[in-house]
Amino acid sequence: MSDAILRLRDAAFQYDGAEDRAVDGVSLDVAPGEFLAILGRNGSGKSTLARMLNALLIPTSGAVEVGGIAVSEENAYAVREICGMVFQNPDNQIVATVVEEDCAFGLENRGVPPEEIRRRVDEALTEVGMRERALASPSMLSGGQKQRIAIAGVLAMRPKVIAFDESTAMLDPVGRRDVFELARRINREEGVTVVWITHFMEEAVRADRVIVMDRGRIELEGTPREVFSNVQEVLALGLDVPEMMKLARDLRAAGLDVPMDTLTVEEMAEELCKCGA
C-alpha cells in the first residue's frame, strides 16, 4: 500500500529506565478511511503505539509516518494536526469550564481566526449531537456526553486520523454504545481513519481489521473473522473471544453444525434457523 495514511516500519519505543521495549518492532500500514481495532491485554503496548501516532511519544527506533510526515520532535505539531486523539478518562481531557470553549481549545492553540473557530465548533458540536448543550458546564454531563465533547474537540480540528485510546472503558453500556457508534459514523461518513484501541470484543468485531498485540509486538492480524477464529491463540493472549463465538464452540461440541466464525447475534440467529430447517 503506497497511499497508507499511517505507516509504521519496525517502530519501537522504550520508556526511560524500562528494561523491555513497550513497543517492540511494529510494522503496519493503515489505509485512509480504515477502521482498525487494536486489542491486547494491559501492558501489551497498545497505548504506547497510539501515543506515537500523535507524536506524544517519539519512536526510539524505527519509523512512524502519519500522513506522509515522519513522527519526530520537530514535526510534532504537524503530526498532531493530522492525527487527533481521544483518551480514556472523560474528565481528564476536558480543559475548559464551558462545553463550546473546550471544543474550541485545539483551534485556539493553532491560532485559527475567531469566526472560523466559531463555525467549526458549531459544526463539530452538531455532528456529535451536543449543540444544545454548548453552554453547559462539563461537570454537569454524563461520561458518554463528556467523551462526545472530547470527540467534538478533535473533530473541530479536522484530522485525517483519530486514535481512540480505550475511550469507552470508563463508560456505562449506553455511553459506550453511543461513543462507539459515533466513531463508526465519523469513519463511514467523514472518511476519517479510526484507530480504535479497546478491551471490548464486541467493538473489535465491527472493525475493518483487527490487530492483537502482546509484549509490544503484533501477534495476530486480519479481519475480525480471521482473528477470532483462532480461538485458542486469542485466549492464550489474555483476551476473550466474542460471546457468539463461545456459543458457536459449545454448540458444535453439542453436535450442531454452526460455523466457528459466527460473530454477531444476527449471524447466530440465521445459522440456528438453518440448523433447524
Place this chain on the structure above:
Amino acid sequence: MMNVTIGQFFPGDSFLYRLDPRTKLILTVALIVLVFISRSFIGFALIFLFVLWCAFSTKIGLKYMLRGLKPLFVIIALTFALNLFLMRDGETLARWGVIQITTGGVRTAVFMAVRLILLVLCSQVLTLTTSPISLTDGMESLMRPLSKIGFPAHEISMMMSIALRFIPTLMEETEKIRRAQMARGADFESGNLIQRARAMVPLLVPLFVSAFRRADELAMAMEARCYHGGAGRTKMKQLRFHWRDGAAVGAIAAMYALMIAFNALGVA
C-alpha cells in the same frame, strides 16, 4: 452531584452583566479608590446610592449583598471599637479610666465602618455579576501588555480556568473517597480538633495522588490538542467594548467629579 457555587457569581442578565469584564474590573478598582477618596458622609451616600442601583437593577437585592459582610463582621466591629475607644478628638462624651469616648471618636468610628462596608459591597458588585470565566478572560486581556516584560499573563489565566474546571470534579472525588473510607471504618466526625485533623489523612492522600494523575493526563491531552503556551494563540470569544461600557465609565467619572466637588466644598 453536589451543588458547588464557585466564587459568588449570581447568574442573571442585565446592564451590569453585559458589561465587558475588563470594564468591570477597572471600574471596580476606580470605585474602591473613590471610597478611599471620600471625606464626607455625603460622598458615602453617593456611593451607597450606586450600590443600591446595582443591587436592584440586577435582582440580586441588598439583603443578599449584605450577606457578604458576614465574614468581615469581626474586622468591622474591631475597627469600630478601636476608633470609638481610642480616638481622642473633640468633646468627651464618657470616660472610664484610660478609655474615653469623644465626639471625634464616634465620627471616625462610624466613618471607618461605613468605608469598610462600602469597600466590600463595591467589590461584591464585580464578583456577583461576573462569571469566573469571564473574570479570568478579562484579567488575561488586561494583563496581556505585561507579558511583554515577561509576566506570565496567559499561564496565570490558564491555571485559573483549569482550577475552576476541576473544582467540581475534585469535590465529587473527595466525597467518593470519604464514603469509601467511612465504609472501611474511618471516623471523620468524632474526637477533638487534632484527632479530626489526623482523620483527614486517609482522605487527603488518595485525593492528592489522584489529582497528580489527573494533572498528568490533562497535560497529555492538552499537548495532543496542539497546546504550546500562549504564543500564537487565538480566542473564539473576543472581548468587545460596547456603548454600555462607555456609559458605565461616564457614570463613574461623574461620581468622581461629584466627590471632588464635595471634598473641595468641605461638606460633612
